Amino acid sequence: MGVIERMTVAVEKPLKEAIWDCRMCGQCILHSTGLTCPMRCPKNLRNGPCGGVRANGNCEVFPDRPCVWVQAWERSRKLPLFRDHMHHVNPPVDWRLKGTSSWINLVTGRDHKRPAGWAAPESSAHA
Ligand code: SF4
Structure with a gap:
């Protein structure tokens, strides 16, 4: 990881962890x-x-927590922008990128x- 990416991660990580519990x-x-x-x-x-x-919308693994995807659906319905992005088909996680800056990865x-x-349907992943 280069200097610019390390500096970007130093900003991105605490910011997104605080707001979105980013991993x-x-x-x-x-x-x-x-x-x-x-x-x-x-x-x-x-x-x-x-x-x-679960029937109450909670997670199978952690019964005391709401399912992340139930929350995602409900929140996406309230967004004025990006509502249709919920229908994008996303490829599996590329674990090689863990810990890197998503901001830089988006730009590059x-x-x-x-x-x-x-063979993920990339045309729908970021349409
Ligand atoms: S970069 Fe990945 S882990 Fe962080 S908020 Fe976005 S989807 Fe979640």
Whole structure:
């Protein structure tokens, strides 16, 4: 990681941790989740909830917590912008980017590069 990225991470990490409980995945999709960090899901799902959401909307793994994806849906309905981004199909997490700056990765396009063999529908991932 170069000097510029280290400086950017030094700003991005505390800011996004304080606001969104960010886990610094390096490939931010807050615009697709009603500004709810999907990495707080214990299964790290990127395209909606698992089949274990409880009847009260809480998490299968942590019954005392609301499902991140239930929150994401509800919050996305209230956003004036990006509401349709909830329907984007996101590729699996690229763990090589963990700890890097999602801001820099967005600008450089690094967060759009997929490893060989990932045939994610990229046209819908960032349309
Ligand atoms: S999606 Fe990634 S970069 Fe965005 S808030 Fe969550 S952990 Fe942070």
